[in-house]
Amino acid sequence: ETGVTQTPRHLVMGMTNKKSLKCEQHLGHNAMYWYKQSAKKPLELMFVYSLEERVENNSVPSRFSPECPNSSHLFLHLHTLQPEDSALYLCASSQENLRNEKLFFGSGTQLSVL
Amino acid sequence: GDSVTQMEGPVTLSEEAFLTINCTYTATGYPSLFWYVQYPGEGLQLLLKATKADDKGSNKGFEATYRKETTSFHLEKGSVQVSDSAVYFCALSRRRGSGSRLTFGEGTQLTVNP
Numbered sequence: 001e002t003g004v005t006q007t008p009r010h011l012v013m014g015m016t017n018k019k020s021l022k023c024e025q026h027l028g029h030n031a032m033y034w035y036k037q038s039a040k041k042p043l044e045l046m047f048v049y050s051l052e053e054r055v056e057n058n059s060v061p062s063r064f065s066p067e068c069p070n071s072s073h074l075f076l077h078l079h080t081l082q083p084e085d086s087a088l089y090l091c092a093s094s095q096e097n098l099r100n101e102k103l104f105f106g107s108g109t110q111l112s113v114l
Numbered sequence: 115g116d117s118v119t120q121m122e123g124p125v126t127l128s129e130e131a132f133l134t135i136n137c138t139y140t141a142t143g144y145p146s147l148f149w150y151v152q153y154p155g156e157g158l159q160l161l162l163k164a165t166k167a168d169d170k171g172s173n174k175g176f177e178a179t180y181r182k183e184t185t186s187f188h189l190e191k192g193s194v195q196v197s198d199s200a201v202y203f204c205a206l207s208r209r210r211g212s213g214s215r216l217t218f219g220e221g222t223q224l225t226v227n228p
Contacts, residue, residue: 056215101146101148
């Protein structure tokens, strides 16, 4: 148990569906992240929220829309996805302003786009 | 930009064998270096880290030494166990403003057979 909980664990959706991924952290951290993990590729940083403000986007397609209503919760809203978006989506959190640079990850949501 | 290159997997070993997973990096300045591990069905967990040249990180029998002259951070373990079967990720971090951002390698799948 890392203190970062992601739901759902598995999600299958069609290209016209709209769905949301949820992440909750119980560690009192002030930064949260979305990563995309595809086979044979490095983890891709999609979004960063630090102190509830989005500070980095990394040119992610607009069909992915993040939301961070408070420092404990992070969402990733999905719409009109493509089959190549099928991947494991990982949420992470950290405590900024401390030189520990350690990320705590959730178990991920395995997404399949049909 | 920053990048991390890991030896290609998968790696298959017998129990009690010696393990080396190579990692080299490209970055300006003095990044911190990390090894994360991902067990089946779970998110990534920090395994060990080193923050400056010649530092050795160690945990659970694993070791890695920060070699600035060869820009490397190879992971080693003297005697692997079946429970070490996982995917191992090398990563570097450079601070940006008040926080840090990790750049990951592709991951190396390790399977240890009894």
